[in-house]
Amino acid sequence: MKKKILLYLLLVLAMTLSACGGGATPAPAQNATSGLSPQKGGEMIVAYKDDLATLDPAIGYDWTNWPAIKMVFDGLLDYDSGTNIQPRIAEALPQISADGLTYTFKIRKGVKFQNGRELVADDVVYTITRVLNPKTASPGAGFFLGIKGAQEFIDGKATSVAGIQALDANTVEFTLAAPDVTFLNKMAINFAYIVPKEEVEKAGENFGHAPVGTGPYKLKEWVAGQRLVFERNPDYFFEGRPFIDKITVNVGIEPDVALLQLEKGEIQLMGDPPPGADWSRITADPAWKNRIEVEQTVNTTYIAINVNEKPFDNVKVRQALNYAIDKNRIVQLLNGRATVANQILPPLMPGYDKAYTGYEYNPDKAKQLLADAGFAKGFETSIECISVDPQPKLCESFQQDLAKVGIKLTINTLAAPNVIADAGNGKTPLVWSGGLAWTQDYPDPDDFYTPILGCGSNVPGGWNWSRYCNKTVDAKGSELLAIPDRDARMKGYAELFKLLMDDAVWVPVI
Numbered sequence: 001m002k003k004k005i006l007l008y009l010l011l012v013l014a015m016t017l018s019a020c021g022g023g024a025t026p027a028p029a030q031n032a033t034s035g036l037s038p039q040k041g042g043e044m045i046v047a048y049k050d051d052l053a054t055l056d057p058a059i060g061y062d063w064t065n066w067p068a069i070k071m072v073f074d075g076l077l078d079y080d081s082g083t084n085i086q087p088r089i090a091e092a093l094p095q096i097s098a099d100g101l102t103y104t105f106k107i108r109k110g111v112k113f114q115n116g117r118e119l120v121a122d123d124v125v126y127t128i129t130r131v132l133n134p135k136t137a138s139p140g141a142g143f144f145l146g147i148k149g150a151q152e153f154i155d156g157k158a159t160s161v162a163g164i165q166a167l168d169a170n171t172v173e174f175t176l177a178a179p180d181v182t183f184l185n186k187m188a189i190n191f192a193y194i195v196p197k198e199e200v201e202k203a204g205e206n207f208g209h210a211p212v213g214t215g216p217y218k219l220k221e222w223v224a225g226q227r228l229v230f231e232r233n234p235d236y237f238f239e240g241r242p243f244i245d246k247i248t249v250n251v252g253i254e255p256d257v258a259l260l261q262l263e264k265g266e267i268q269l270m271g272d273p274p275p276g277a278d279w280s281r282i283t284a285d286p287a288w289k290n291r292i293e294v295e296q297t298v299n300t301t302y303i304a305i306n307v308n309e310k311p312f313d314n315v316k317v318r319q320a321l322n323y324a325i326d327k328n329r330i331v332q333l334l335n336g337r338a339t340v341a342n343q344i345l346p347p348l349m350p351g352y353d354k355a356y357t358g359y360e361y362n363p364d365k366a367k368q369l370l371a372d373a374g375f376a377k378g379f380e381t382s383i384e385c386i387s388v389d390p391q392p393k394l395c396e397s398f399q400q401d402l403a404k405v406g407i408k409l410t411i412n413t414l415a416a417p418n419v420i421a422d423a424g425n426g427k428t429p430l431v432w433s434g435g436l437a438w439t440q441d442y443p444d445p446d447d448f449y450t451p452i453l454g455c456g457s458n459v460p461g462g463w464n465w466s467r468y469c470n471k472t473v474d475a476k477g478s479e480l481l482a483i484p485d486r487d488a489r490m491k492g493y494a495e496l497f498k499l500l501m502d503d504a505v506w507v508p509v510i
Contacts, residue, residue, distance in 0.1 A: 043246040047258035048271035049388050051225055051251040053417035054208030057193035058131050058138040061463060062420055062436055064271060066190055068249065071230050072114075073193035073213030076105055076124065076172075077184060083443045085184050089119065089194060089214065089237075093184075100179035100482075101148075103187075107170045111237045113196045114212050121166035126197045129153070129161050139424060139463045140191030142456035146183065146481070148175045179482040181489075185442030216242040225252055255389060272388055272435075276335045298348045299439035300341050300448070303383070303398065303507040304465035309429045312381075316373040318504035322359035323366035324405045327509050329397055333390060334510070341508035344448055344497050350486075351445035351493035358501060358508070366405040378406025383430035384422055387413040391434040398432070423465040431465050438463075445493040449477050453505060466505045473499050 054060045057073050076090040087093055091108040111119045131138045132150050144150055149162030163175035176183065186192065199212040211219055214237065217230040228249040232242055253261070255272045259282075262270055274282065282288045303321070311317045327340040342358030345351055370376065385395040392413050399409040412428070416436060423431040441447045451457050454477055455469035473496060480492045500506075 038243045040243050041245050043248065044244050044269065045248045045250060045267040046269040046271055047250045047253040047261060047267045049252070049254055049258075050386070050415045050417065052228060052249070053420070055211040055219065056208035057190045057195065057213075058127075058136050058140065059208055059461075060190065061139045062416060063439070064416065068228065068230070069190050069193065069211075070215065071217040071247065072211045072215040072219060073190070073195070074111075074215050075188060075190070075192045075194060076107075077188040077192075079188060085188055088188075100181075101176045103174045103176075103183065104167075105172050105174075107172065108237065109170060111214050112235055113199070113214055114218050114233060114235075115196065115199060116235075117196060117198075119194060119196075119214055120169045121172040122169075123194050123196060124172045125164050125166050127194050128164055128192065130195070130200070131191050132161060134459075137459075137461035138191060139457070139459075139461055140189070140451070141459060142451050142454055142462065142464075143186045143189065143191060145456040146176050146178065146180045146478075148177045150177075178478065179484075181481060181484060182442060182444045182446050185444060185447075189441050217247060227251065275389055276333070276337075279335055279337065296348065297437075297439055298346050298443070299437045300344060300346050300508050301338075301437035301510045302341070302344075302433050303509065304423060304431045304433060305505060305507065306426060306429045306465070306467050307503075307505060308426065308467045311373065311375060311379055312429060314373045315504055316369045317375065319359070320366040320369040320373070320405065321402070321407075322504050322507050323362045323369065324407070325398060325401050325507050325509065326361050328361070329401075330394055330509055333393060333397060338510035341510050344453075344500055344506060344508055345445055345493075346440075349440060349445055349448065350443065351490045351497070353494045353497065356494075356498065356501075359504075363401075363404050370405060370407075375406070378408065380408040380410070381429050382410040382412055383432055384412045384414060384419050384428045385432040386416045386419050386435045388416070388435050391432065394434055395432050421461075424461045424463065426460075426467050433465075445490070445497070446477065446481060449493075449496065449500075453500060468503075468505045470499075470503065473503075 048064055050064065052064050052068055054065060055069050055072055057069050060066065060069050074088050076088060077085050078088040080086050089108055089111055090105045092106060094103040094105045096103055107119065107121055113119060128144055130136050132141050132144055132153055134154055147161060147163040149158055152158040153161045165173045167173055194214065196212055200207050203210045209222055216233050216236045218233050219228065220231045221229040230247040232245050256275050256278065258267065258270045258272065259274045259278050261267045283292065305312050305318050305321065307313060331338045331340060343353060343356050370378065383395055383398065385391045395411045399411060402409045419431060420436065422428045438448065438452060452463050453466065453468050455471065455474045457464040458467055458469045476496050480489050483489045483492065
C-alpha cells in the first residue's frame with residue numbers, strides 16, 4: 001500500500017470522500033501505473049484535520065463521518081460502482097406491489113453483527129423506527145416520512161410505525177402512504193444502515209463512539225483528537241472482503257502537514273483538500289501525474305440563510321444577499337477549482353435547468369432591495385464556517401462583499417461538527433457550507449429538496465439549515481415523488497427549484 005500512494009482530489013471546493021452533508025462515496029480509482037489486482041493485507045493511514053463527530057449511522061451526516069460509518073455498518077441496499085441499486089443485507093431487490101406502495105425485502109441469512117448475533121427483520125424495523133423517533137434527533141428522519149404511519153409516530157399518536165412490519169425473521173415489509181420513486185435510493189443511504197437494539201440501549205448516547213454493525217471493519221480504538229483504528233471483520237458476510245487488514249484515521253493533522261506526510265509515504269490518503277499553493281505545485285509536477293485523480297462532484301456549496309431570524313425573514317433581504325456575493329472571486333480564490341453556481345441543483349444532477357440564470361453579481365441592486373426592506377443603513381449579522389483552509393478566507397470574501405452594501409458580517413470559525421450542530425439547531429443566522437457542501441445522496445433532484453429544504457427536514461439537528469418550510473412547495477415535492485414519467489418529473493422539479501430561488505433560501509455559490 002505505502003508504495004502505491006494515490007491522492008484523491010475532486011474538482012470543486014469540498015473535494016470530499018463522500019457526501020456532505022450527504023453523498024455517495026466515489027469508487028476508488030484503479031492504480032494508474034500497475035494494473036494489479038487487489039492484494040490482501042496491509043494497512044492504510046488517512047489524515048484529517050478535525051476529529052470525527054460520531055459513527056452512529058442515524059446521526060452522522062457529513063463527509064468525514066460517512067466513509068467511517070460505512071466501514072462499520074451495512075444496509076439492506078447499496079450501490080454498485082455507479083448509480084445502480086444492488087442488494088446488500090437483502091438477498092435480492094425487493095418485491096414491489098403493483099400500486100407501488102409495498103416493498104417486501106428478504107434478508108440474507110447468516111449476516112452477523114460484530115457482537116456475534118445474527119441480524120433479523122426486527123433489527124430493520126428497529127433501525128428505521130429509531131431514525132424516525134424525535135428523541136434520536138436524526139437528520140435523516142425526513143427521508144422516511146413517506147412510510148405509512150411515520151408522521152403519526154413522530155407526533156406521538158402511535159407507538160410504532162404502521163408501515164414497517166417484520167413478517168418473519170427474514171422478511172420485512174415497508175408500506176408507503178403514497179408512491180415514491182426514490183424509496184430504494186433512500187434505503188441505500190447511511191440512515192438505513194442496520195443497528196442492533198441491545199447495543200444501542202447498552203451504549204446510550206455513546207453508541208456513536210462504540211458502534212456495532214455488520215460491516216467489513218470493527219472499530220478497535222478511538223482516542224479523541226488523535227486517531228481512530230479499524231480492524232478487518234473476519235466474519236464479514238461477503239466472502240473475501242475486505243482486503244486491507246487495518247485502517248487508521250489520524251485526526252488533528254493540518255492539510256499542509258498531511259500533504260507532506262503523503263509525499264513521504266507516511267500516510268496513504270488525505271481527508272482534506274491541500275492548500276491552494278500546494279495544489280498548483282503538485283498539479284504542475286510530473287512526479288504527481290499518476291497520483292492524482294480529478295473528479296467533478298455532484299454538489300452545491302452555498303450560504304444557508306436562516307429564514308426565521310430577523311432580518312432574514314424578509315425575502316428582499318435574502319435576495320439582496322444573492323446579488324451581493326461575488327461568486328467569481330470565490331472561484332479565483334480556489335485556483336479555478338470550482339464553477340459558479342446559479343441555482344440549487346448542480347449541473348450534473350438530473351433536473352438542472354440550463355436556461356435558468358439566477359442572481360448576477362449586482363451590489364447596486366442589493367442596496368436597493370435592502371432599502372426597500374427598510375435597511376438602507378444596513379445591519380449587523382454573523383456567519384459560521386469551518387476552520388479548515390481555505391474556508392475562512394472564503395468567508396472573508398463574503399465579509400468584504402457584504403460590507404459594500406452596508407452589512408457588517410462577523411465570522412465565526414469552528415470545527416466542522418460544531419458548525420453542523422449550530423446550523424442544524426438554528427443557532428446561527430448564516431452558515432457557509434464550504435467543506436460541508438451538499439453532495440448527492442442519490443441521483444435524483446428530490447435529494448436536493450426533501451432532506452435539506454423540505455418541511456420534514458426542518459427539525460432540530462436536521463440539515464435544513466435555512467429552517468425553511470413552505471407548505472405549497474412541500475406539497476408539490478410530494479406530488480413529484482409519485483410521478484413515474486421521468487420527463488414530467490424533471491419539468492416539475494425545474495418549477496419547484498425556481499420557486500426556491502425566488503424565495504432566496506440559499507445563496508448558491510459554487
